Each structure stands twice: as structure tokens, then as C-alpha cells.
Amino acid sequence: MIFAKELGDTLRGALTDDPRVVLLGEDIADPYGGAFKVTRGLSTAFPQRVRTTPISEGAIAGVSAGLALAGYRPIAEVMFGDFLTLMFDQVVNHIAKYQAMYAGQATCPVVVRAATGGHRGYGPTHSQSLEKHFLGVPHLRVVAASLFHDPREVFSDFLGRDEPVLYVEHKLLYPQHLTLPVNGRIGDLLATSEGGPLPTVRLSAVPVEDCTVSVLAYGYQAMLAAKVIERLAMEEEIFAELLVPAQIAPMDWAPVERSVAVTGRLVTVEEGADGWSWGTEAASVISRRLFGRLRRPVDVVASEATVIPSSKTKEASILVGSAQIEAAIRAAAR
Template identity: 75%
Template sequence: MIFSKELGAALRESLETDDRVVLIGEDIIDPYGGAFKVTRGLSTDFPERVRTTPISEGAIAGISAGLALAGMRPIAEVMFGDFITLCFDQVVNHITKYEAMYNGQATCPVVFRVPSGGHRGYGPTHSQSLEKHFLGVPHLKVVAASLFHDPREAFRGFLEQNTPVLYIEHKLLYPQNLRLPEGGMVGDLMAVKHGSTIGLSAVPRNDCTATVLAYGYQAMLAAEVVERLAVEEEIFVELLVPAQLSPMDWTPVEESVRATGSLVTVEEGTGGWSWGTEIAAVMSEKAFGRLRRPISVVASERTVIPSSRAREAGMLVGTPQIETAILEAAK
């Protein structure tokens, strides 16, 4: 089950089961099917509800808001996540505010699909992970795709509620095979669902010496490290992979940290004022007295992303940084 194909199937299912669903975005119609080919085939089968747009993210956001206010369920693709900044005003000052401003009489359930992340040599303006700028916005759900979460289940949930959603899709996930928990396992790791958070570990939680919290592509890298350390070093940690980044479900994190006494957060976005720092602040309070060491926040360097693949690899978080942090946390 390749992630991009399953995501496309999730969009197809949304169109088939809900006549209110419309897909809009730049170059998403056939034969191109979007920059990452997720929507390929959908405009042929649903020509009236899969529509291409001018190169204007502001227009995409505005049209989506109008469609949602009129009772439709727009799913808007922003071709590269870097360009979500051009929608920032409409998301923060309009789309997320209508339901509260009008006492529930108006809702604006826009879903923004945002291909994000680096490691492909696309340079400073096509490689960023900017979701931290949207975390904490009232009445906005920020959800991260991962190999451990079913995109069909995610989009079914989006259509069942009226809250706007920012759905983060790391570009390196598209060609990967999903690793959905089956029979309580993901490969050699035990898998436990805690709401929308997946817990992965080689041994029961109480035998783990650290908790690792990661999402998206970084969760895939962290899982590789967790499996390798368990097999080669007999170092056991629990990896938690949340789907929803904001608002955050703190319960599974708190329960894990209380058992392990140590926490590492991992994200590809730049360090400082980030998801990881918010996790660290909240969990330092919730687990005060249970932590045996400071929380480790792993993030990318605070600079622009180089076009050079070699320099980009050194600047963005990868398995070496994750492994180093885990080894320190597990002591």
C-alpha cells in the first residue's frame, strides 16, 4: 500500500461518499494530476468537482472559504507547503473564526492538503516544514500524515466534523509503503493505539527507558532507529506517533513519560518556538518529579534550507541526530 496511492484513494472515497466534496488546486486535473500525482484520475471521473485553479494560493483559500460557508466540503491542495504562508491571513483571521464569531450558525470546514518537508534538494522556498506557525491557532486542527495512520480513516474523520484542518504530507512519504498496525504489530515492533496516537516499542512500556515523540516522515526515521537499537544494542524505547499535532492529546504522552522518565521530541521544522518546545513546556509541568533528565528537543538548524543536497542533509534532522538524542535519553 503506497502512501500516495492510498491518499488518492482516500480522496476518491470522499468524492464518492459525499456530494458536497470538491477538490481544488493548481494543476490537479488530468493528465498531470498534481505535482505529486496524488489526484491523478480523479478529474476524469469527477470533472465537475475536481477543478484546477490559477497560480494563487490566496484565491485557493478564498474560494475554499466561500464554498465551505455555502455548505460544500472543499479539500484544497497547496502545491508546496511553503506557499501556505500566502493563505495565512485567511486561515487565521477568517476560516478558523467563523464558527465562534457566529455562535455555530456558520461553519467553514476547509481541509488544506500541504505537501511539506525537505531532503529532495528543492532549495530554500520549496523544502520547508512550516506547520509550527499554525500550531495553537484556535479552532484549527493540524494533522500530520504518517506511514502508521490510514489516510482514508483520516479523511472520513475530517468530513464528520466542521473544524478546518491543515493536513501535513511530507513529500518523502509519497513513495513509501504504509505500515499500518496489524495484529498489534508493525514489523518487529508492538503497536498500541491511543486514540489517534500510535505507540511502537520492542518491549512493554514499563521496560522502556525513554519516550520518543515524532510525527510524519520523522516518525518513519525514528521507527528505524528504535528497531535498530532494540536489535543491536538492547536499548528499548517507546515511540509515540501522533496524527493530530494541535490540539494535542496529552494523555498518551503523559502516561508514557511517567513510565519511562525521559522524553525526546523530533520534528523537521527549524528549532525554536516549535512543536517540540511546546511539548517540553507542557510535559515538564505534567510530569514534574517523574522526569530524570531534561526533555530533549530535536529539530533542524535555524537557517534557510540549502539547495545543495549535501548541505541540506547536514542542516535537516536525520537518523544520526535522532539516534544521538535517544541514546542520551535512555541512559
């Protein structure tokens, strides 16, 4: 089950099941089918409801808002998440506000899909993870794609609510295989889920009672972290529990709190730039709730706060990868 194909099949199912669903985005029509080929074949099957737009993220946001207010369920693709900045005003000041401003009499359930992240040498303006700028926006949900969450269940949740949502999809997830829990396991790791349709997935080689570190990560970084904790467990008996939320804002902190209450240590991992981030919010919340039970300060792992270079070698030194995750887990486990 390749993630990009599963996501495309999910969108096809949404278009089939609900005539209100429309897809908008740059170059999403056939034969191109989108920059990452997620929408390939959909404009042929649904020519009136899968529409290529001009190269204007502001126009995509405005048309999507209008369609949503008129009763449609627009799903807007942003080819590169860097250009969410061109949608920011309409998302924050309009799309996210309508339902509260009009006491529920108007709803604007826009789903914005954005391809984010680096590690592909795309350079300063096509490699960023900018979702932290949308965290904490009232009435806007931010959800991160992962290999541990079924996109069908994710989009069923999106289309079953009247709330707007930003869905961030790291580019390096597209060619990966989904690894959903089977019989309580993912590979050699124990797997449990908490929290309804958009759960937090918990992964560990041993029960949490035997773990010494809790690790909190989402998206592509969660995939890297899972490989790290599996290797450390098998090769060195360093045991960590990984928590992978789907919805990163507003956050359900209960699973994280339960894990850290046992381990006494937390490492957060994200690819976005260091500072004023998801990880710092996690550190604030968990430090406040479990201050007396923490054995060391929360360790926030994030990318260097600078421009992302095109050189893959230099890019790798700036963006968070497996080496930084492993080093943080080792330091916390001491």
C-alpha cells in the same frame, strides 16, 4: 499500499460518497494529476468537482472558504507547503474563526492539504516544514500524515466534522508503503493505538515498562524514528517507546504523559526549524505535568534554524535525519 495511491483512493472515495466534496489546487487536473500525482485520474472521473486553479494560494483559500460557507466540503491542495504563508491571513483570520464568531450558525470546514518537508534538494522556498506557525491557532486543527495512520480513517474524521483542518503531508511519505498495525504489531515492534479516530500510535520492541526513553515524533520523522528504535533495540538492547500522534494541535498529551511517567525521559523530533516549536511546547507541558518524575530535561530535536540549501549534502547537515534521532535517544538513555 503506497501512501500516495492510498491517499488518492481516499479522495476518490470521498468524492464518490459525498456530492458536496470538491477538490481545488494548482495543476491537480489530468493529465498532470498534481505535483506528487495524488490526484491523478480524479478530474477525469469528477470533472465538475476537481478543478485546477490559478497559481494563487490566496485565491484557493478564498474560494474554499466561500464554498465551505455555502455548504460544500472543499479540499484544497497546496502544491508546496512553503506557500501556506500566502494563505495565512485567510486561514487564521477567517476560516478558523467563522464557527466561533457566529456561535455555530456558520461553519467553514475547509481541509487544506499541504506537501511539506525537505531532503529532496528543492531549495530554500520548496523544502520547509512550516506547520509550527499554525499550532495554537484557536479552532484550527493541524494533523500530520504518517505511515501508521490510515488516510481513509483520517479523512472520514475530517469530513465528518464542521471544523477546518490543515493536513501536512511530508513529500518523502508519498512513495512509502503504509505500515498499519496488524495483530498488535508493525514489523518487529509492538503497536497499540490510543485516542479514537485520530489516535496516537505507540511502538516499541518491548513493553513500555522495560523502556528507558519515550520518543515523540510525527510524519516522516516518525518513520525514521521507528527504524532507529527498532535497530537500537535489536542490535544494542536500547529500548525506547515511540509515540506518533496524528493530530499535533490541539494535542492529546495523555498518551505522552503515561509513557514518560514510566520512562522518565522524553525526546521530541520534528523537521521544522528549531525554536518556538511543537517540541518546545511538548517540553513545557510534560515538564510542568511530570516535573518530579523526569530524570533529565526534555530533549527537543529539530532542524537548524536557517535557510535550507539546494545542495543535498548541505541540506542533510541542516535537516533532522536518522543520525540526530539516534544520537538524542542514546544520550537520553544513559
